[in-house]
Amino acid sequence: MINALLALTLAVAPTPSGGLDQTLDAGQSQATGRAVLETGHVDIGPRLRDGKWTIQIHDDHAVPSVWREPDDTVLRIRDTARQPVPDDEAYAFLGEKPGTEVHVVPQTEKPGVVWIGWNTQDPGVLKAIVRGVTMSLRGVQGPGRVTVFLQSGNLGAPQVLWSSAKPYPQPMWVETNTHTHANWVFGRPGNYQVAVDISADLADGSTATASTVLRLAVGDSAEPDFDAAFTAPLPSASIAAVAEPAAPTRNGVVVLAGAGLLAVLVVVILVLRQAGVRRRAEREAAR
Template sequence: MIRAVLALALVMAPTPSGDLDQTVDPGQVQASGRAVLETGHVDIGPRLHDGKWTIQIHDDHAVPSVWRDPAETVLRVRDTAELQVPDDESYAFLGSAPGETVHVVPQTEKPGVVWIGWNTQDPAVMAAISRGVTLNLRGVQGPGAVTVFLQSGNLGAPRVLWSSAKPYPQPLWVETNTHTHANWVFAKTGTYLLAVDVTADLADGSTATARTILRLAVGDSTDPADAFGATFTGPLPSAPVSPAAVAAPAAAGSNALLFVAIAVIATLLLVAALVWRQSTVRRRAGDTR
């Protein structure tokens, strides 16, 4: 069990910043035909191409890199991604018992495991959007729980971004020119469909939304053909989530901190004034003796 804990901690360590430095070539082509991606670097993200907003998969494992349509792409998570859930309350949010085997696409790249992230680095997107986009999980269909979380260091508390155990929609604010990787945990083997959308407030004042279904085949025993043929049949929220609504809580939190800081400073100044006044009174009392 100690080995399992160490293994999980190692693959969920933060990604070195240098590994996230990338530039997307505006001339990268749109690939055609079906593809099964089971190793190497891929990112999910918005793409503005020929005036049309879409969510696509940026396949950086291909040489040269290409964009792929999620409808024609299966992300295959092989058994090389298997890990045991540690006996640690910090990971109770996964919903799996300690010792259970799960498939983990880690925050840091692992040989033999597809490395799934997201980016807002399409040059046309960066030129069109105002501040960022909302990447929103609308639903999950599959044999087990799906959890996506970040962890900033082995001792840092996990930050859950998406969880199939929580109500939908689940919006995630992503700044312009962002490239991020997180931990993706799948509780069971089988075919998974993730319904996602991206909404952007554009610099011209309008709003753009695109939707897609991400297809994943988890486990060596899962045939990617099943993922290609699967259809999302569950209910989905209809209205997109506004980027302004997602970004607002962070701004409100910043204002709250500012007000607290002002209150603390005012209190300190008041205390200092009282101490100075008492000191002055005492000196004057000493002068009259």
């Protein structure tokens, strides 16, 4: 429980070099027309173009790379992504029995599986924001549970970032110039709609917010549905990220010197973040 609570409030920092380095060209084209993306590299992220703050999908599988509108895009996850749930209590947060096959978009790219990540690297965004953005999961609609988590090869323990089994919204602070990929797990095949918004304090003192719905077709039997509507109740608005990183990060996971220090910092971070959430809720209630 502590790991899950901690992960939901930890900031996601820029991924270090080693396969994820990229720079986005200000002149990259805006694609038109509908597209089903079922393989290759794609990122979700904010874009500032002609003064308009939006959420778009950066399609790096296209040559040359292009930006796509989420309304015109379906991310298709083929059965090549099926994996059994490990027989390990560390993965109990997935809500599935060990051995159950689920569809997994892994943190590292796998041939034949669309590789879903996020970035804050649009040149317009880099010029407009100072520190980072808040990327919030506002709701999930689909036949099964959706979980997004990071796992470090050094620490081993998974850190849950988003889970459709938890209350919404679920904010995640993402630093400027970040490019990160995580594990996306879908409990059942079928069509999913994932409601996301991204907000930021801009350098000019204003605040920008955009919302979108990501459409995913999970499993070979799921037909892409561009017109699927999100009909489930949604929170009225995104909430800000709870706090900035409390420790240096590597690949989105906190790096600490030892187990003892980790235990102490976990307690301290939880207390501080819970206090921050309480103060923020009190301010919202007073409005």
